[in-house]
Structures are given as C-alpha cells and as structure tokens.
Amino acid sequence: MTVTGQVTQFHYQAQHKPNQLIYGHGQTAVITGWTVKQAIAKHLQPEDYAVIGQLYSPTRGINLLIRNLLLNPHVRYLVVLNATKEDKNAGAGECLLDFFRNGVEESVSDTGRRAWVIRSAIPGYIDIEIDINMLEKLRHSVEYKEVKSIESAVSVVKSYAELESIYPWGTPVEFTMSIVEPTVLPGPRYGHRIEGKTIAETWVKIIHRIKTTGTIRPTGYDGQWQELIDLMAIVTDEPAEFYFPEPNYLPIDRPFLEEYVSQILDDAPYREGLKYTYGQRLRSWFERDQIDQVIQKLIGEIDAASAVMNLWDVKDHEKGGSPCLNHIWLRVVDNELSLTATLRSNDMFAAWPANAMGLVALQRHIRDEIFKRSEYDLRMGPLITVSQSAHIYDDTWSNAEQLIKQQYATICRKIDYHDPAGxxxxxxxxxxxxxxxxxxxxxxxxxxxxxxxxxxxxxxxxxxxxxxxxxxxxxxxxxxxxxxxxxxxxxxxxxxxx
The missing domain is CATH 3.30.420 (Nucleotidyltransferase; domain 5)
Known part of the structure; x- marks a missing residue:
C-alpha cells in the first residue's frame, strides 16, 4: 500500500492465474463471470478497483479466487456480475456469493478428498489446507454485491471508489497447495481414434486416453494441460433423449443441456461483453443462416459433400476471442445423416460432453427439418468430433483420475465383439x-x-x-x-x- 498525496494506492498481487487478471489500485474486486473483463475495465480507472477477473466454474475457480483474496486483505468490497445464460448455467457467481452468505462445512469434494464444501445448491470446494478461521474472517471482512448488468457493475464499483479507504482486514496469508503430477505412458502424439455407443461412454474413454498418454504442456492460462493432438471421437448410438448415467458422472445435467442446446440452435443479439454464441455464428454472424443453408443444400442434393457450416471468421486473428468450434460438415450416406465437427481447442473434461450433446441436437434438428420439408426420411448417423487440441486442464486432473478409477473398468467390460475389419x-x-x-x-x-x-x-x-x-x-x-x-x-x- 502506498500513499500519493491524499490518494491511497493498493497493489493487488495474485499467486494464482496472475496473467488472467486486470490490476488496479483500489479496494474492490470485480468478478465478471462469463462477461469479458475488458468490458468492465474500459469504463473504469485503475484507482476504482483492485482487480477484475472472470470466473467460469465453481469447482475449478473459486478455490483459487479465495486463495488470492487471502493474499490481498486490502480488498474490502466484492462485486459479482451475474448477467448471462452462461453464468446461470455454470453457477460460479452464485456459488461464490453463497460462500460469503453461508460459509462452508467440512466434507468431501467430487474427487473424494477432504475439503471445505460451500453451503450452496451449486457444488463448490475450497482446499482443506486453508485455515477455517481465515475463511470466516474473510467472509465477514468483505462487503459483497451482486449485479445483473455491466452498467450496474460499473456504477457500484464507482460508488465504492468514492468511499474513504479502509485499512486492510489482516495481513497477507498464503497456504500450501497440493499438486497432482500425472504419470504419462508412451504413446503417439498425433492422430487418435476413440469410439463409443453413447457420449458418456466415449467421454470416459477419451479421458482415460488423455490421462494415460497425453503430453503435459504449459497453457496460456497460467497452468498446464495434458494434451493429445488430433483426437477423433465417434459416437454411434446416442439415444434420442440423451443418455445420462445414474448416478450422473457427467459434468453436465439435463437442465444445463437445455440451456446449452439453445446456444447452438438459436440466434442471439449482440451484447457488450459477450464474445459470441455458436448459434449466433451459425445463424447471423456472416449474414447468412448457415443451418438453413445446409438443410436446403441436402434437400436439393442429398448426396452433396458440400453441406458445410463455418464458424471461423478471419477477423478472429486480429481481435481474439475466436470460437473453439470451427467447422461442421453434414453428409448423407446410405440414407444416414452424419455430422462431423472440427474443434481447434477442446477442454475434454469440462466441455466435450456438452459440445457433443449440442452437436447431436443440431444434427437431429437438421434431420427433422429435412423430413418436414422433403420426402427424405433419414436415419441418425454417427457424431464425429475432431479435436485438434484435446486437453485436460491441471485443475481437473484429480477429477479425471477419480472418473477413470470409478468408471473405466466397468465400461471396458461392456465388450462389443463387432469388428469392421471382419x-x-x-x-x-x-x-x-x-x-x-x-x-x-x-x-x-x-x-x-x-x-x-x-x-x-x-x-x-x-x-x-x-x-x-x-x-x-x-x-x-x-x-x-x-x-x-x-x-x-x-x-x-x-x-x-x-
């Protein structure tokens, strides 16, 4: 903390994900959820805030956020932006607010480790190594506010900035953090093929393959990931209503899926702070409804090999924020409609199941529309995803190992002896x-x-x-x-x- 004239300047120092934050000199931390942090920062001066950052996941992000707040006790105000469908689906902002509202209790995390579990309907965990007294002191020392729009966030931050500076609530505290180092077996670096009947089955096989032979590399997000390059996953028989195992070990559930599917099928108006939705890219981004185009293309030429939808914009190179899903191709072979999607970067643990189900929903929508508009009654063929960077982030390695331990052997016992080779x-x-x-x-x-x-x-x-x-x-x-x-x-x- 420094004093310049009559102005007190604080200096936020993050131990975790430091390159993902925007730093200021004030006493307010701003959590923007899925809204890009720059959409808030551009309306403020550095003196107005201590730090601005995004929060995507309650199980992956809150623990690190809490650790950073404990290192920076000069933060006395917290503004949490809950403004988008993605925020509602993920629940990270709500879970963070529940930490300050309700506190934690000792239990176990989703990986079976002892942890502080946030008292919330949304699962969220904090490392048990962090002293409970420090967590309680943090909860009662920071004033928090939930907002629903960028305008409200900016207004609340500015109102806090007008208040006189408050002395930090304590001294910076850092707690040790256990790190899981995976064991990597030899295997090919490029070109992998995995097949399963359902998305759930295929997902477990994918996670096992990456955790077994994936290469560990640094990411652009202050961490590591374990990665396979060019992973083709084939789902052959996903049920019409989608298969959710019981108990559900997938990282998504039906309510989340309903919201996610609309982000792929439906157009969305431009909103400040949001990069895009896949539906927006498919429906209107290039001033063409590409979904309708491929439907008309296949009705006019059922054997066409050019029923293609593109989500990559050449301007993405210049402005950043490029979509992970780049290319979708539909093909009819033997009265069967298949869909192949190319993803340049794919979080296989947290995102691939939702990606796959959303793509199957799109595939089914196109099949049904062809049936309504023509004489073609097509069968649903396979979903194929080609993930050019198929990776698992280091903060989910423990979850991945737990999934493999609980599910992989069971899936392997369900042997299908059919071999296309004969x-x-x-x-x-x-x-x-x-x-x-x-x-x-x-x-x-x-x-x-x-x-x-x-x-x-x-x-x-x-x-x-x-x-x-x-x-x-x-x-x-x-x-x-x-x-x-x-x-x-x-x-x-x-x-x-x-």
Missing part, C-alpha cells in the same frame, strides 16, 4: 494354419492367409487389415499360437475351444 476363421488344413477373413455382415470371404508361424501370420493379417481392433488382434495371436502348438504336436485344433 471375422477370422482359424483351422488347420494340409499341415498348415489357414486363416479365412470374412465380412462382418454377409460372411463373404475377402482374404485367406496360411503358414506355420503364428507371429508371421498375425503380422501379415494386421498389415493387410490395419484397422483391426487391438483386442481382436490379441485374440488372433492367442488362437494362432494355440493352432501352431497343435500343428507341432499333432493334436486336434478347434477354434475357441479350451
């Missing part, structure tokens, strides 16, 4: 091992392999059918090894016999 019939004939490959549906013979060496046969089969499932290749290896032993000993070989 079936392989193994037998011994004319003193050789003979493997016949047939199509998975009609049983048409498409390949034949023979020899006496099991390893050479497996390598030959995998080279000829590179898309064979890994577990199928492993099964073949075991069967061929057993056939090779029977061939050497003269014992009778029957496939799949014990």
């Amino acid at each position: 079936n392989f019939l193994v037998e011994i004939a004319e003193n050789e091992i003979v493997v016949t490959q047939t199509t998975p549906g009609s049983g048409e013979v498409v390949g034949c392999y023979s020899g006496k060496d099991a390893l050479k046969l497996v390598r030959e089969i995998c080279a000829a059918s590179p898309s064979i499932r890994a577990d199928h290749a492993g099964y073949l290896g075991m069967e061929l090894e057993r056939a090779m032993k029977c061939l050497k000993t003269g014992a009778k070989y029957i496939q799949d016999s014990k």
Whole structure:
C-alpha cells in the first residue's frame, strides 16, 4: 500500500492465474463471470478497483479466487456480475456469493478428498489446507454485491471508489497447495481414434486416453494441460433423449443441456461483453443462416459433400476471442445423416460432453427439418468430433483420475465383439494354419492367409487389415499360437475351444 498525496494506492498481487487478471489500485474486486473483463475495465480507472477477473466454474475457480483474496486483505468490497445464460448455467457467481452468505462445512469434494464444501445448491470446494478461521474472517471482512448488468457493475464499483479507504482486514496469508503430477505412458502424439455407443461412454474413454498418454504442456492460462493432438471421437448410438448415467458422472445435467442446446440452435443479439454464441455464428454472424443453408443444400442434393457450416471468421486473428468450434460438415450416406465437427481447442473434461450433446441436437434438428420439408426420411448417423487440441486442464486432473478409477473398468467390460475389419476363421488344413477373413455382415470371404508361424501370420493379417481392433488382434495371436502348438504336436485344433 502506498500513499500519493491524499490518494491511497493498493497493489493487488495474485499467486494464482496472475496473467488472467486486470490490476488496479483500489479496494474492490470485480468478478465478471462469463462477461469479458475488458468490458468492465474500459469504463473504469485503475484507482476504482483492485482487480477484475472472470470466473467460469465453481469447482475449478473459486478455490483459487479465495486463495488470492487471502493474499490481498486490502480488498474490502466484492462485486459479482451475474448477467448471462452462461453464468446461470455454470453457477460460479452464485456459488461464490453463497460462500460469503453461508460459509462452508467440512466434507468431501467430487474427487473424494477432504475439503471445505460451500453451503450452496451449486457444488463448490475450497482446499482443506486453508485455515477455517481465515475463511470466516474473510467472509465477514468483505462487503459483497451482486449485479445483473455491466452498467450496474460499473456504477457500484464507482460508488465504492468514492468511499474513504479502509485499512486492510489482516495481513497477507498464503497456504500450501497440493499438486497432482500425472504419470504419462508412451504413446503417439498425433492422430487418435476413440469410439463409443453413447457420449458418456466415449467421454470416459477419451479421458482415460488423455490421462494415460497425453503430453503435459504449459497453457496460456497460467497452468498446464495434458494434451493429445488430433483426437477423433465417434459416437454411434446416442439415444434420442440423451443418455445420462445414474448416478450422473457427467459434468453436465439435463437442465444445463437445455440451456446449452439453445446456444447452438438459436440466434442471439449482440451484447457488450459477450464474445459470441455458436448459434449466433451459425445463424447471423456472416449474414447468412448457415443451418438453413445446409438443410436446403441436402434437400436439393442429398448426396452433396458440400453441406458445410463455418464458424471461423478471419477477423478472429486480429481481435481474439475466436470460437473453439470451427467447422461442421453434414453428409448423407446410405440414407444416414452424419455430422462431423472440427474443434481447434477442446477442454475434454469440462466441455466435450456438452459440445457433443449440442452437436447431436443440431444434427437431429437438421434431420427433422429435412423430413418436414422433403420426402427424405433419414436415419441418425454417427457424431464425429475432431479435436485438434484435446486437453485436460491441471485443475481437473484429480477429477479425471477419480472418473477413470470409478468408471473405466466397468465400461471396458461392456465388450462389443463387432469388428469392421471382419471375422477370422482359424483351422488347420494340409499341415498348415489357414486363416479365412470374412465380412462382418454377409460372411463373404475377402482374404485367406496360411503358414506355420503364428507371429508371421498375425503380422501379415494386421498389415493387410490395419484397422483391426487391438483386442481382436490379441485374440488372433492367442488362437494362432494355440493352432501352431497343435500343428507341432499333432493334436486336434478347434477354434475357441479350451
């Protein structure tokens, strides 16, 4: 704290996410939620506020925010902007306010760790390492105010700035913070494929793949993420009403999904402080309704390969705030409508399930509109997402590991033996091992392999059918090894016999 003439200037110092904040010299912290922080800062002078920052998630952001406030006891006022649908859906602002209103109680977090749980209908956690007495002192030392618009936020901040400076409520306090360092196994860096019947199943497989072999890299947000590059996820059979497991381990629920789907399907007027919605980009951003365009395109040419929607604006390079979802492609093959979406950057833990369900809702909307406007009655095909940077942020690593521990083994036990590469019939004939490959549906013979060496046969089969499932290749290896032993000993070989 410094005194210049009659003006007291405070200096906010953040231990966590320091590069994500706008710093001032006052005593008011401004939480903007999903509204970009610059939309508030441009109406204020640095002397009016201590810090301005965004808060997206109650489970990921409040803990760090509280730690920063404990390091800066000169902050005596808190303004929380709850202005958008995204704020309502996320609930971060409401949960933060509940911390100041209601306090915390000792319980466990969503990862099973002991934590201070905020007394709120919205889950929010604070590290148990933080002294409860300091949390209580913070709660009772900071005056808080909820506002619903940028104008109200600016007005309240200015009114606080007109008050005489108050002495800090205590001395800066920092508490140790445990860090989870993941174990990374070797694996390819580029190009990955994961398939599941439902979004929930596919999501668990995605999280397992990233946590197992993803590369750890620094992010532009004062942290780290674990990342795979170019991850293709295929969802084949998502139910019409969407599948939510019971108990629900997804990071979203049905009420959130209803709000989120409207952000993809519906246009939205421009609002100061909001970057865009996907629906706005699809419906009006380029002065064309791209959703209607692809519907008309496919009705006029059902086999078209050019039913494309684009969300990337070349101006995004200049002004920032570019959308994560860049490109959507619809295609009809064998009376089945598929949707492929390209995302340049994808938070696979917190965002991908909502992204995927929103895209399926868009896919279904287009399918239904084609049916209403034409004679085409199309089946719902797969959803394919290509996430060019598929990552998990470090503040969700513990959650990801808990998810894998609780769900991955169960999902792996639900084995579907269908392999698009076909079936392989193994037998011994004319003193050789003979493997016949047939199509998975009609049983048409498409390949034949023979020899006496099991390893050479497996390598030959995998080279000829590179898309064979890994577990199928492993099964073949075991069967061929057993056939090779029977061939050497003269014992009778029957496939799949014990």
